[in-house]
Amino acid sequence: MKRFALIALALAPLAALQAAPKAAHFAPLDYFEQNCARCHGPNGSFYGAEFGKGLKDDAALRHIVKEMAEGPGNAPLSPENLEILTDFHRSLRDGTPYLVVVEAQQRKNCLVLSGEATPDSKITLGNDKESVAVKLEGHKWSVEVPRGFDVEKASLRAVKEGKEKRVAVS
Incomplete structure (x- = not known):
């Protein structure tokens, strides 16, 4: 029993990690x-x-x-x-905004997504329960995905001049 508890403690940080979504690795x-x-x-x-x-x-x-x-x-x-x-x-x-996930990096206990989008777009990361604003500078965007956020059901949404584009994250 003690051995099982040690294994569970050792694996606990892995459970906190979020699945990394598909990234293009091309900007x-x-x-x-x-x-x-x-x-x-x-x-x-x-x-x-x-x-x-x-x-x-x-x-x-x-x-x-x-x-x-x-x-x-x-x-x-x-x-x-x-x-x-x-x-x-x-x-x-x-005439629609452009949006792509270029990179997904697991850092400590946080998943960071980054990519490119049409400048001046408003970008959000959302799922059925919550959404997070995404920081866009020029055509580069990034977002720290909050712990517990369900990335597997999430999509990115870019809106500009009333037009939108959605991209599934995983």
């Missing part, structure tokens, strides 16, 4: 600023209102993003990162 807005913005403007601001409207489908958008990354951008992308950068361009085309 698409940083990539865009470094490789694309000199021609396409900060956050794609030089594209204009008609950007992507004439494309027949999502595959055409992905193809253009890939060609630009490999050609003028001179910064080819892995298939996973191409998909993430295409999602950024999809949000530009659709």
Whole structure:
């Protein structure tokens, strides 16, 4: 019995840790600023209102993003990162805020999520029971997830100019 109690005490800190959500480990807005913005403007601001409207489908958008990354951008992308950068361009085309989880780090007894979003968006992390405001500086955001917060049922929500985007955290 004493041995069981010692094992339980040793494992107690692990029980306090929260499951780390899926993170992209790729910062698409940083990539865009470094490789694309000199021609396409900060956050794609030089594209204009008609950007992507004439494309027949999502595959055409992905193809253009890939060609630009490999050609003028001179910064080819892995298939996973191409998909993430295409999602950024999809949000530009659709006029919705962009939001991505770039990193999830377990620190002491706290989970810290960080990522990128459309500047000036209002971002919250929420589940069925509670929500937490997320700090956004420029296009970088981060949030310390409170202990006991159910991350597995949580989503991030970005709102800008009445439009929103939700991203499941796990």
